[in-house]
Amino acid sequence: MIADLVQNTLDGLALGSTYALLAVGFTLIFGVLRRVNLSYGPAIMAGCYAATWTHVHFGAGLIVLALIAIAGAVLAGAYVERLCFAPHRSTGAGPCAGSPVAAMVASFALWMQFEEAATLVLPRHLYAFPPLYSGGPLTVGPFFLRVEALVTLAAAIAICLLLGWLLWRTRFGLAVRAVIESPRAAELAGINVPSVFVRVFALASAIGGLAGYLVVASHGQITPMLGMWSTLKGMLAMMLGGLGSLPGAVLGGLVLGLIEAHSQWYLGPQTRDLIAYLLLFVLLALRPAGLWPARAQG
């Protein structure tokens, strides 16, 4: 009984750490651009499809595939940024200020484009992806620890620490936080705001690409649904944690993973998403700012 609880918590944390990475990327883009990027997941999917394509046609090692997934997600992200977000920036006055709705709808159009492109290049619905680890789980006392889950968790912790250092200890981080607080004040302080937008987009896409790689390599398979799945999980975890809050994104991801793992065990796999969305609904009704809200924007 207790053993089940602990086992589910371990599984939930491992699952949640991928959600946390997805949510961190989503939140970076949302926080800096104040724009919802629906193509965030599909760009990740595009990167993972590039890795899958390489695997199918040439075969490659795990590290190479991870790098291709990350680089592919960054390239796809740059394409999204140029087409959807560069023309609709939040800076500028009057007619120079872009429309958030137009940017979001444009990102939806690119989502469809990515899915179509993926099915053109790799037409089967499902492809095998080389697994992170092909052996069985480690046993520690009564508990099973899946190696791929441990790798995912370790990668997530490393990325969060690295990001924390980048944002709170470097000059680039100062610029990012300044833009998050007030793009207008940031540009008046001499910060090249469009360049910060582009670099943050690339950073978020790289984090997303790594998260996507860890997911497909843990499951050992990939479908075009990865795009929608990543956007939904990232957005869900971001909203659970608090829109625009980076610590909230990590917390929201972990909580979402825990909710899914436990509801799957106790109530059955078919209720997993149902419970997650129900809890999101209850949370947003009771505490609309999320679990760890971002402080009010200036």
Added chain:
Amino acid sequence: MSRALLEVSNLVSAYGKIEALKGVSLAVEQGKITCLLGPNGAGKTTLMFSTAGILRPKAGSIRFAGEEIAGRAPHAIVEKGIALVPENRLVFPHMSVLENLQAGAYQRPDRDAIEGDIEKLFARFPRLKERGAQEAGTLSGGEQQMLSVARALMSRPKLLLMDEPSLGLAPLVVEEIFRIVTDLHRDGTTIFLVEQNAHMALRVAHHFYLMEQGKVTFSGDPGSIAEDEVIRRAYLGTAKA
């Protein structure tokens, strides 16, 4: 004849189809305090935004130290040596006072001199020093205004633009802000000031312009025209009596 540091000629700026500046020409002389007066909606902030690069002008020219800067990006204009203290201050509310100042020096290459400049500004604004580690959003309105000025100074500007620095502040704090303006001028900074508080502005300015409905309608030195006439036009915007 002293030379103009900033020269605006026939500047047209618009929000969509609404022209807020309809051919503005004026000059800010090196080492002087120049003041821009005018009623609400005259286009004063639009001129500040156009000069700082936030709003791209539709026509005309803005020359800074002889170089055309109209339409440049805001960060490039800061690099040239113009810093704007915006209306409503716009500090970074969740960053510390110290980080706000560091952000102001963002593009300076001389990283070593920045610490020294922060110390100098802390000496000028002792209350900012007391609150160095505090989040800027928790400061009073007057303190935020001082932080906004200090942040702009961190870029070591040759020209300081100030948009309504006394807005919403208590009379004593307004006195202090204007004392700071004269101090900065004495230390060699050229200042271009937009003010609603015409009375205070005319006390510190060497030269002033009056703007009404997107055009400069009068310019002169304080004393060259009866003060109450300037103030009446600055507030009410009556072009002709």
